[in-house]
Amino acid sequence: MKLAVVGGGSTYTPELIDGFARLRDTLPIEELVLVDPAADRLELVSGLARRIFAKQDHAGKITTTTDIDAGVADADAVLLQLRVGGQAARNQDETWPLECGCVGQETTGAGGLAKALRTVPVVLDIAERVRRTNPDAWIIDFTNPVGIVTRALLQAGHKAVGLCNVAIGFQRKFARLLEVEPGQVHLDHVGLNHLSWELGVRLGGPDGENVLPKLLAEHGDAIADDLHMPRKLVDRLGVVPSYYLRYFYAHDEVVKELGTKPSRAAEVAAMEKELLEMYGDPALDEKPELLAKRGGAFYSEAAVDLAASLLGDGGSPIQVVNTYNNGTLPFLADDAVIEVQARVGRDGATPLAVPALDPLYAGLIANVTAYEDLALEAALRGGRDRVFKALLAHPLIGQYDYAEGLTDRLIAHNREHLAWA
Incomplete structure (x- = not known):
């Protein structure tokens, strides 16, 4: 079995390598x-x-x-974990939206759109190269924004799962x-990438x-603290939102904090410099604690x-992935990409039924x-x-004066990555 990791020079990669080494019987x-x-x-x-x-032998x-x-070439699967523009572009995504009073984040809002515009054309080019050299290979996309990138891949006819x-x-x-083994825990995970809720824990x-009520009753404070959300909100919802929902549920508060x-991005860039220095140490033979x-x-x-x-046949039959909706959420088009529990096998991912x-x-x-x-559409066709x-x-923007100002800033900060600008 041959796997290729595009973006293999990422400081994330030793985390991936550690998993490949520990779980070699599975993969x-x-x-x-x-x-x-x-x-x-x-x-x-690589060293x-x-x-x-x-x-780990x-x-x-x-x-x-x-x-x-x-x-x-000849890879059975290609894993995408690239970042077009590196941490410098991410730093821009996280800062210029704040000038308009909007959240600066690399996967949602204006920053997330900028990342999508930079990323989609590059990923589609890579996917076409995969198809030319090995049309049977699976593409596993870990590149953000995962939902948009996965939809671009699927829409272009690639064998892809996000x-x-x-x-x-x-x-x-x-x-x-x-206090149970992870394999015993099944999540009623519903939504989009970075916009999801745990409706049940089974x-x-x-x-x-469903032990979610028990979890919230006994560990609600710890769960809320991890989410950086108030306990009373989590109790009121009765579900566990992804921590990315804080950008929606507390937008103005987050904008003040970020300012x-x-x-x-600046924190990660400093961390990456230190990590790369560690990786160069010939005595290091395990992922360092800093990577966490x-x-x-x-x-x-x-x-x-x-x-x-x-x-x-080595993996779990049911996993949370990003794939076509295909009627799972009836209020969305079939070709929308959702993030839900799905049955996964050689033929791809089929979402499980979701209650109303x-x-x-x-x-x-x-x-x-x-x-x-x-x-x-903007990533594929361009245009102001x-x-x-x-x-x-x-929904984090929604006002024409904000959208005008953000459009100008997005194009100005990303011109080198936008063929049409």
Whole structure:
């Protein structure tokens, strides 16, 4: 089995490598190719990757290349984890929206749109290269904004599934609180990527006992603290929202906070510099503790599970993924991409049935899906008017003067990445 990781020079990669090494019985990789245009980062990351494999007695071969075509050739699956423009572009996404009084974040709002505009054309080019060299390969997208990028891939006819670590993070957290094995915890996870709710927490499987009321009663303070939301809100909802919902439920409060501290991108850039120095140490043969602060917790385990299910029989039959709606949420078009529990196998992902949603959740999902429709149109066809319409449709913006100002700033800060600008 051969896997390729595009964006393999990322400081995230040792997390992925650690999972591949630990879970080799689930996903028996014979060759892993790390693909990245940054040869210097590739050298540091691949060196540590080989040492991790060696320490854990993994017999797989790790190779590197800056050539996408060579890297994806003959791969059974290609995992995308790239960041167009790097942390510098992310820093812009997180700062210039604040000038208009709107949240600055890399996956939602104006910053999220900027990232989508930079990313979609690049990802589609990579996917076409995969299709030319190996049309049977699965593409696993971890590149944000996952929902929009996955829809672009599916719409273009690629074999693709989107992946995020939010759900597996909740699963692991709830399992720890309940003192059970993670595999015993099944989430009624519903929504879009970075716009989701845990409507139930079931023990043993999709039809198991819902212990969410027990979790909230006994551990509500800890859960609310992790979400940076008030306990009374979580109790009132009776569900557990993704922490990204804070950008919607407390937008103005978050904008004030973001204006008083360095951007997350600045923090991550400093962390990445330190991590890369660590990766260059020939004595280091495991992922460092600092990597946990970088983000992406349990990403490797989710990726292994998904790849194993798509390529064989090693993964869990039911997983939270991003895939076509196909009637699952009746108020959305079939070709909308949703994030829900799905049955995953060699033929891809089929969403499980979802009960009728409270309008509180359905309305916001429909609104953000409409924005994502317009965002993808802007990413595929370009043009100032399309950017403006997408921003105007976003529930975190929604006013024409904000949308005008944000459009100008978005184009100004991303001109080098926009072929049409």
